[in-house]
Amino acid sequence: MEKFTTLSGIAAPMPLVNIDTDMIIPKQFLKTIKRSGLGVNLFDEMRYDRDGNEIPDFVLNKPQYREASILVAGDNFGCGSSREHAPWALADFGIRCIISTSFADIFYNNCFKNGILPVVLPQDQVDRLMEDAEKGANARIEVDLEEQSITTSEGEKFTFEVDAFKKHCLINGLDDIGLTMEKAAAIDAFEATAAQARPWV
């Protein structure tokens, strides 16, 4: 997994609440057996018309946001299905950080497995970042995972909470299957005890 330490990038504003995983990557793109190449279809039905032409009004089609690496989004971002194709598509497009007042639980977890940092901040701070993002390409937002901070283009700094283990994995780009396999003895022991207690499982 790609490491995440610091990020300085253009933030795209998406103030809509309840942006769901069907919007992020519609179902017709789930018929892949690979993880890569989904960026071109990110937000497909909001981004392209029926004939595949770009819809100029959509934020990521605007010249100043085409290189965005941060999204500032409305509440409950990523609600809906468990499809990891959503963070795959975001990462493939180049989005490395998403800021919102809340995220759907499964999506939130999926981000960390794909080098994307989801950041939860209170409404007033998200509002400030949204205003900053509205300024376009000249307003670069700084994200520092080590010190758990976000800094606006005007130097205003907000701090955020993140689970220590998830932070550790993201900063070091760790494969958590490998980490869990180091605990194989604990799993073996649990399995043996559980097989005695609940042999029907």
Place this chain on the structure above:
Amino acid sequence: MSPKTLYDKIWDAHLAHEAEDGTCLLYIDRHLVHEVTSPQAFEGLRMAGRKVRAPDKTIAVPDHNVPTTMGRENPDQMPEDSRIQVAALDKNAKDFGIHYYPVSDVRQGIVHIVGPEQGWTLPGMTVVCGDSHTATHGAFGALAHGIGTSEVEHVLATQTLIQRKGKNMKVEITGKLAPGVTAKDITLSVIGKTGTAGGTGYVIEYCGEAIRDLSMEGRMTVCNMAIEGGARAGLIAPDEKTFEYVKGRPHAPKGAQWEAALAWWKTLYSDDDAHWDKVVTIRGEDIAPVVTWGTSPEDVLPITATVPAPEEFQGGKVAAAKRSLDYMGLNPGTPLNEIEIDTVFIGSCTNGRIEDLRAAAEILKGKKIKDGLRAMVVPGSGLVRAQAEEEGLADIFKEAGFEWRLAGCSMCLAMNPDQLSEGERCAATSNRNFEGRQGRGGRTHLMSPAMAAAAAVTGRLTDVRDLM
């Protein structure tokens, strides 16, 4: 010992490791797998030279892509990308030695219907699947939730999941339901009250007289949509109805093991003085037959209401409601029961079980669907289909003008050829009314099977009580 919730009890019984920072490894009893969210996980195992740790606890079935029309054994019925995905599951199931129900097997169906039907899902278990509607299995008092593909790979390799414990939320539905009100109306009404993010970070336990009164099928409908309320998992404490449903199923315990299992299952309830982080109470009598009007499952109202105006909402929801109404082609003030539909879809992991088909058939008996309407029933599994045929339900549907399909996810998420076209309006028994969910530009109204059947008869959203 301190009092515990049902969630606490199942969690404690599956905690394989806890690190100093509180990160836990939760042992997984059942891992259900389907073709859409698993190919990359199996590929990951191959690349790392890893095996499936517990193939006997891993069960796979193709459901999302599969056509639901006759003759689907012929692979030409599927577009190439779908065919490749289903073929990948065939191969992965064989290579890694996991339980498998191929398309040709009568037991094939939607993974969340097959699991309980075959007795894979049992009380007190931990169940995961790369699908958000895994919450369905919570109806058995199993801790069940959806996971992403990286987590699918993690469970395949280690039979555990890295977790932090969630918070406890109690949703109590008191009293009795009125006639015409079903489990679907309960679960939609709860989401209408709490919002789609109301359960984020929580595991919900549904309780109260109205929940106790539900059949296992109804309880599965309620838990199925816990995710639409933001909760990863929904739970209902097991009781005699649960044990009765489970007993004798192919993979349920037998003999002495059954007795041992039963003794433990009977301890699976929340203690009287257990701590709840959040409590929501709804009177069963206050729940009406409901439909959704917008593009979020929280956009729910009684069928007797009118389409709301965006100004009735607050904050970011004003813009969202405006966008929803625009997408749905609806004007504020329109009575919901005047909204005309083009299509009816009865099926999905929410409402594709035998009881759902019975409820719809009860309304359709001796009636015809409105002229020009497209209506289809997609049973949740091959066995549900067979039972419905045996009970004469299939004949009722066919005589009414419904298409009688083979089992699969079908138009719930439209990954197979069953889709809505631009602007087409559908009365659906599924779980999501998101933009484009059932096909680009398609408009979805969620409701119960009985309400969908009523809509099929009149050609518009309809109060089922008018037809009872």
